[in-house]
Amino acid sequence: MAETGGGGEGLLFLTDEQLRKGIEAMFFAYRGFTADPDRILEGLDYGRAHHRAVHFINRSPGLTVSSLMAILGVTKQSLNRVLRTLIDDGLVEARIGREDRRERNLYLTDKGMVLERSLSDAQRARMRAAYRTAGPQAVQGFRTVLEAMMDPEMRRQYLGLKEAGS
Amino acid sequence: MAETGGGGEGLLFLTDEQLRKGIEAMFFAYRGFTADPDRILEGLDYGRAHHRAVHFINRSPGLTVSSLMAILGVTKQSLNRVLRTLIDDGLVEARIGREDRRERNLYLTDKGMVLERSLSDAQRARMRAAYRTAGPQAVQGFRTVLEAMMDPEMRRQYLGLKEAGS
DNA sequence: CTTGGAATGTCAACAAGGCTGACGTAAATT
DNA sequence: AATTTACGTCAGCCTTGTTGACATTCCAAG
Incomplete structure (x- = not known):
């Protein structure tokens, strides 16, 4: 243990073994990271893709479909399938843009905010516990x-x- | 900066906003984390699932199918499909267990090690750069x-x- | 020895969520 | 008027996950 914390300890933290541990830490931690929302989503007809959409719409109300595509890194077809169900179910509202009427500005409805809350509460709880521990x-x-x-x-x-x- | 390191600074790092940033950091970083191997895999007929299998077989040569299932958290059917192609392509060898002959001990072939190397080199390079920066x-x-x-x-x-x- | 259960393999069917390609429409831009 | 942009949608494909069912092999207990 007893790390110097200064960077002058011979770069031991850059050995292949250390890097491998970091890689596996990412892998296993990401599983935990998604586990709680996944549990909530299962049975609701929604999946991780819906969670991501709802998260970013909540974060940036009024963002356009294009922006969301760029953030999520998926095609419009893939995003549209997810967005379609969210809009049909009344969780998301797509308003026509005021400046550029080709654009659709996305907002969570009250119902959408309820789902977002329950998902992010679960995810934050784990993150909070990890932060507190660390x-x-x-x-x-x-x-x-x-x-x-x-x-x-x-x-x-x-x-x-x-x-x-x- | 000047953190006390003891946790007695009012727990500012546990605000919802801080937790949200942590959540998004995980999301965006995981994308980077998988990007390089994904690029290598595309076109090779392999996907992320093959990468994961190859990684853990390399890490623990001789591990059983059950163990790998537990580590990856997938069903045997899902794992078997991936393992099947790796074995058929001569990247993985499944030897019958010596103690318990029902078990299959998994090993990378030389060819499998070559792929593993190229994937983990790419992933380590990014991890190394991030570690060095941080x-x-x-x-x-x-x-x-x-x-x-x-x-x-x-x-x-x-x-x-x-x-x-x- | 026989039987139960564990470990594995495999077939079939299905779902989520990616992808490409093609086409249509409305609105903005040139 | 023509083109480009933003978005929606249909169709089809792929990967990777899921259940369920069933066969095989083999260890271990009765």
């Missing part, structure tokens, strides 16, 4: 490494849309 | 939070199979 300094490192791991375009999405900031 | 202290925090985020069972898989240790 402590603020670890959380700082966690965010730093994850941000460095993103593709530049995704990093822009991640950084560019934060309101409150780190 | 620094050893951040890496420590990264691993700590991820470990806390896992389901207990997955945490056992993660910790129990490491040879070199942290």
Whole structure:
């Protein structure tokens, strides 16, 4: 243990073995990360794709279909299938754009917000427990490494849309 | 910055907004995490499922089908489909267990090791770059939070199979 | 030895959620 | 007026997950 914390310890943290551990940590942790929402979604006719859509619509109310496509990194056909069910079920509203009437601005309805709440509450609960266990300094490192791991375009999405900031 | 490192700074890191940022960091970072192997796999007739199987067979040569099922969290039918193609293509060898002849011990062939290498080289390169950018202290925090985020069972898989240790 | 159960393989059917290609419509732009 | 953009939709395909059913092999207990 007893890390120097300064970076001058011979880069032991960059050995292949250390990197492999990091890779597996990502794999196993991501499973935990999605487990709770998945449990809620199963049986509701919805899946992870719906969760993602609802999450980002909630975060940025009024965002367009194109923007959401870019954020999620899926095709319009794939997104449309998900959006279609959410709109038909009254969880999402697609308003015609005021400036550019070709665009559709997406909003959660009250019903949609209820689902979003239950999903994000579950996910936040796990994240909160992990944060609390690990402590603020670890959380700082966690965010730093994850941000460095993103593709530049995704990093822009991640950084560019934060309101409150780190 | 100037974190106390003790948790007595008012728990600002546990606000809903901070947790939301952590959630999105996981989402965007995981995309980057899988992007490079995915690029290699596309066109080879293989997918992410093959990557995962090859990774864990490489890590623990001789592991059984049951063990791999437990690690990957998929059904035998799903795993078998992936394993079938890997065996047929000569990337994986399934030897009958010596002690219990019902079991199949899985090994990478030389050909399988070549693929594993190219996939893990790509993934490690990104991980290495992120680690280098973030620094050893951040890496420590990264691993700590991820470990806390896992389901207990997955945490056992993660910790129990490491040879070199942290 | 026989039988029960465990480990594995396999066939079939199905679903979610990706993808491409093609086509249509409305609205903005040139 | 022609073109481009944003979006929706139909059709079909792929990967990877799921259940259910059934066969085989083999260990272990009676």
